[in-house]
Amino acid sequence: MVDKGTQDVIIVGAGVAGSALAHTLGKDGLQVHLIERNLSEPNRIAGELLQPGGYHKLIELGLQGKQANSTNNPIVDRRSSNLLNVLDDEDDVVVVVNDVDVVVDEFFVKMEQGTVTSLIEERGTIKGVEYKTQTGQLFRSYAPLTIVCDGCFSNLRRFLCKPKVDMISYFIGLIMECELPYPNHANLVLDGPTIMWFYPISSTEVRCLIDFPTPGTLPSISNGEMAPYLKTVVAPQIPPELYNAFILSVDKGEIRTMPINLMPATPYLIPGAVFLGDALNMRHAGTGSEMMVALHDIVLFRNLLRPLQKQLTDTA
Structure with a gap:
């Protein structure tokens, strides 16, 4: 030592x-x-x-x-x-x-x-x-x-x-190449089964964060469950201006998750x-x-x- x-x-x-x-x-x-x-x-x-x-x-x-x-x-x-x-x-x-x-x-x-x-x-x-x-x-x-x-x-x-640690949800994260309806602001979407955030992380990229609440089984990325979940459950509540960019991002497959703890x-x-x-x-x-x-x-x-x-x- x-x-x-x-x-x-x-x-x-x-x-x-x-x-x-x-x-x-x-x-x-x-x-x-x-x-x-x-x-x-x-x-x-x-x-x-x-x-x-x-x-x-x-x-x-x-x-x-x-x-x-x-x-x-x-x-x-x-x-x-x-x-x-x-x-x-x-x-x-x-x-x-x-x-x-x-x-x-x-x-x-x-x-x-x-x-x-x-x-x-x-x-x-x-x-x-x-x-x-x-x-x-x-x-x-x-x-x-x-x-x-x-x-x-x-x-x-x-x-x-x-x-004391309580896991309350997961974040599903992906990056979209698009412009936001309200530039230079975080855009929050509350309509639908989940909550989503969109905000710029560079001059051309937007971070999309999707809240997946617990209890519930998070769709597996490795088993191919995540992309269908995003397209069938989440995509319908995406604002029209962001829909195509969202689908393209899902198809790229660069999806990450993280637990959210209280x-x-x-x-x-x-x-x-x-x-x-x-x-x-x-x-x-x-x-x-x-x-x-x-x-x-x-x-x-x-x-x-x-x-x-x-x-x-x-x-x-």
């Missing part, structure tokens, strides 16, 4: 919440050790929408300039950019193409790829983390404050809260550690509010932490 020394703050997870928080605390002068289990570009079918309220929080955090460009059409192809892309009109839904982990190279942030396996607890206080690199080497990192932001699949929830939690009040974001309390992805709430919580947390920063740096 290799000792990596003591930082001011350890942040577990470099998604939207963790990387924005690392940037924020590093800008305030804190030595931050950011540990992320997978630094490759994320490929997801949810978590791409940032509501206007979230963009205002980006402004408060000084992250509004982290855009791919500043032209009149700032949405660029999601496959060619690793930067945060937003729409300038505050009345529009904002689209996030990728996580904001591109901003953590600045200030006093050290980012490292590794899987945090456990929290280090001494006499009822969290002192840091143990983590493993891709090569299997084990390390320990210490800090007076550890912040867990590693999302809904966190393996650390059991240390800091009484977790994840309330009762935190344990353990000194030295804090939960933020989906790791603590995941919201239904259909609201499009996860990133907005996470960024709002980061602003609140930064403001609460600022009067205590001297104690953190003195302790470290």
Whole structure:
């Protein structure tokens, strides 16, 4: 076990919440050790929408300039950019193409790829983390404050809260090449047996998310059940402007699914550690509010932490 020394703050997870928080605390002068289990570009079918309220929080955090460009059409192809892309009109839904982990190279942030396996607890206080690199080497990192932001699949929830997970539905996701009836907005369809969302993820592509509620058996993609379900059950409620693009997308077969969990939690009040974001309390992805709430919580947390920063740096 290799000792990596003591930082001011350890942040577990470099998604939207963790990387924005690392940037924020590093800008305030804190030595931050950011540990992320997978630094490759994320490929997801949810978590791409940032509501206007979230963009205002980006402004408060000084992250509004982290855009791919500043032209009149700032949405660029999601496959060619690793930067945060937003729409300038505050009345529009904002689209996030990728996580904001591109901003953590600045200030006093050290980012490292590794899987945090456990929290280090001494006499009822969290002192840091143990983590493993891709090569299997084990390390320990210490800090007076550890912040867990590693999302809904966190393996650390059991240390800091009484977790409760209820799977309430599935998302069926596919990508359509078309224009929306209401451009630059999320288009919500409520008419029919299910709920669907359509929103732009690039200048030419639209994400379609279909809610499949439980209880119920999700049609199998591998067994060929999904395409007939989408064509016979879902397609009749598709708006006429999107129908042909929807059928073409189904025929391409690039269909993905993911479970949607309701994840309330009762935190344990353990000194030295804090939960933020989906790791603590995941919201239904259909609201499009996860990133907005996470960024709002980061602003609140930064403001609460600022009067205590001297104690953190003195302790470290």
